[in-house]
Amino acid sequence: MPMKIELIAPTYLPARRANTIQVMKMAQALAVCGYSVEVIAPDPKIQNSRVNEEERKWVNLAQHYGLEIQFPVIWLPTQPGWRNYDFGLRAVQLARKSQADLIYTRLPQAAAVASQMGIPTIHEIHDYPRSLASRTLLR
Numbered sequence: 001m002p003m004k005i006e007l008i009a010p011t012y013l014p015a016r017r018a019n020t021i022q023v024m025k026m027a028q029a030l031a032v033c034g035y036s037v038e039v040i041a042p043d044p045k046i047q048n049s050r051v052n053e054e055e056r057k058w059v060n061l062a063q064h065y066g067l068e069i070q071f072p073v074i075w076l077p078t079q080p081g082w083r084n085y086d087f088g089l090r091a092v093q094l095a096r097k098s099q100a101d102l103i104y105t106r107l108p109q110a111a112a113v114a115s116q117m118g119i120p121t122i123h124e125i126h127d128y129p130r131s132l133a134s135r136t137l138l139r
Contacts, residue, residue, distance in 0.1 A: 002036045006095035008088070008105035009041040013073065014055055014064045019106055024065040026104070031069045038098070040091040042084070043075040085109050092117060 007030075009023045023039060030037045054060060058070055076094065078087035088109030095103050096119060103114045104122045111123035 002034050003101045004036040004099065005030055005038075005102045005104055006091070006098070006100040007037060007039045008091045008095070008103060008107050008110040009039055010084070010105070010107040011042065013039075013041045014061055021065060023106070024061070024067060027071050028067050028069050030104075031071050038072045038074055040074045040076060040094060042078040042087050089113050092119065095119065 007023055007027050010019050011017060013020055013024070027037045027039050055064075056073075056075070058073075061067065061073065062070070074094065076087060076090050078084065078090075084107060088107050091105075091107075091110050092103065092113045095114070096117060100119065102120045102122065103110065104124070105111050105114075106124045106126075108123065108125070111121050114121040115123075
């Protein structure tokens, strides 16, 4: 049975932001390597974005990101004023329920919760946290 990896996206999909491209390409690379991969993303309908149901279909996500290997994308609701704390918690709870072996994320809120729950976690960061809250999450 292959290792199960949950990639928790830091922002809604699809978007033209570099971090969304990296998440989707990383998911594809892990799937190519034989891992069982799911992407957990904030539900764009909740965030008042312009993303519609058609853009969320796999064929359109694959075209948008240049993907060749299909993997599940799970959409979780989030509240805009909560700065992803609610989404991070729900995503980690879902990963735990689905018995993920590893969480891979760029979302510090999810990484902090997952590590506190004892779930093996990779937290990818590209800049040193500047705020007190960010530094606390990193610790």
